Amino acid sequence: MDVARLKQSWSLVAAHGDQVPLYFYSTLFLSHPETRQMFPTNMAGQRDRLVTALAHIVTNVDQVDRLVGFLKDLGADHRKFAVRPEHYPAVGEALVATLQHFLGEQWTEELAQDWTAAYGLVSQVMIEAAQAAEAVAPPWWVAEVVAHERRAFDVAVLTLRPQYLLPFAPGQSVGVSHPAVRTWRYYSPANAPRQDGTLELHVRAAPGGVVSSRLVYGTAVGDQIHLASPVGDRLTLWSAGSSDLLLLAGGTGWAPVKALVEQVAAEGAGRRVDLYVGARSRLEFYDTETIEKLAASFPWLTVTYVVGADPQRPGEFVHVADRALADGDWRSRHVYVCGSDEMVTHSVRALTQAGYHPGQLHHEGLGKHWYGPAWRTALDASAPDNSGGAR
Template sequence: MVDAARLKWSWGEVAGYGDQVPLFFYSTLFLEHPETREMFPISMAAQRDRLVTALGRIVSDVDNVDELVPFLQQLGRDHRKFAVLDGHYPAVGSALLATLEHFLGGDWTPDLAADWEAAYGIVAQVMSEAANDSAKESPAWWEAEVVAHERRTIDLAVLRVAPHERLAYVPGQSLTIEHPNRPRMWRQYSPANAPREDGTIDFHVRMADAGQVSPALVELTQPGDTLCIGPPMGTGLCLPDTPPRHVLMLAGGTGLAPLKAIAEQIAADYDGRQVYLYWGARHHRDLYDLPALRDFAGRHDWFHIVPSVAEGEQTQTVHKGNPVGIALRQARWLECDVFVCGPPGMVATSVSALAHAGVPERQIHREEFNGTGEEAPA
């Protein structure tokens, strides 16, 4: 029986050493198992936080099976695109135990070592089984041709890609993209459209500060290029399987993308609900998709678009302020499903304001992402 409290305590002690922990772990892993180095990007700068974040999540939920198992299964499925094989798990486990022993020193006891070995064995088994099951149903990634690339602002582009094989996803989910100039680095993006007959997918890409993948997608990508697309992940933003309620959508920046896809999903099988999209940007020029949204609203009288800007003048058609503040001034939304997507600060502020206004937590839908969204194997 694994002692969950002892695992949490020991990880808290080790995590206190900060960047030294992933540095020691990866140095040990690559020295003892050099064949694993090729699974990681050339630059490991962004990789350090990913290891600590993933381990912290696993340890914090070690005694909460209902939360931990789905997380590990998704982690296992997603690691297929890094060419992680069953044989790699022992190497990672050996490096992890060596890291823990190094930083815990005299506190590293045989009992604690047995706890960590057992816990890691369970983690590896769940991830490996999920990956193997997934391999029976779908490829590890899809190749997709860029068929359109439109620069909307200096730092934002809208891409349309055509996967060589059909890629099934649900509006609100995210996919990961690898650019050929950024090998073994993946970044999460949500499709901006519901699945189409021709299989094409739109992505809204803004260059992220210190990002690697997004600048390549915005500045280097051209029609005819081939990208790799990882499998769909996440269900937090998907339409719930409940009787239909009216919908409030709160979007910040390119957080518009999955909400636009959900609106198209509703349009394809309209069930009578009203949809109100409050979309905020910093400046008027950043409302990059407003003509398309207004065209959609003109064709669907149940869809209502309320754009806003944080800076710049209010006009007859564009409000001044943030989406959640404007929405809560206009209605109560207690009987609606609410979807929130945007920068982490915007999401946190919106969820807090909605809860304070009395919107039930079960009706607030959002997706949790870690860090910048850029990935390599943890």
């Protein structure tokens, strides 16, 4: 397989932008109509996801270790879309037809062989990983909504009870899908694992958001939703040793941070934790009752609220990280940051400029990603820039 040739041909195809996924999906659905039901009714976001996924596979095609980890995660995760081994050749045919279409006269027999071989390897790794995952976890869990509280105009806190135990670590995220919309997004459990197996989710409805709007405005106690295997290791305490912690949360970024606080409490010993919780306005602190209870229960926990936009000072915005940096020197601690992409990007930049090093910074943006942390874990784990954060 000629990797350079493969990459170069992909860059020519990718230059056609949105036309590529349009052609690909039309070809796939026309030749194999049974695959249509695996995709959301509204395909807009799906198009980006396909192109981004392919771009990452092609870019990393010569870095086998990283690529195999990514593909294994992808294969195991795709079980939630009810993808079966017999679907892979259909996708391969549509992919080759798409490449051939956009490359026109530049499509050669050698390229056809390169792409067929590359796709064969990719699908083999994904199929094997999916089969291996069968022994470990179901493709998805059915969970009942046992509580649904609207805490702000656009924020709901949901408590879910999966039919079978869904193991996860604080700081991870799980795939969530409402059966009515048939598409998956990630949400972070806001609790450490509980005896009764329930999970709490904090969901902010994105304007026009397919899944979040459904979860906030169109879900009630007794409804069933689907959950998929937990992903991500960026926000877990796995690499923080027994260090004291500085936790920075913005908006529903408070969810995984709350899970971390509960984990520290469950560990029962020794860490000091300083928590900064930010919101754009006072009205947007949707979980103060819980935060106050935690602060009152645990002497090792100190809480500071940061209001971004103060009506007294129009035009100024106070960032959570800037406030924390102004309050103290936390360089001996591990720092966890979760919030919007902008909040995370700003925080990581400010902390880095203040002398904090990548190894002590753990961050996750809740941004509009085609695929969640599993992808980043596999592909970015060894990337030199651990200080980015723009999602």
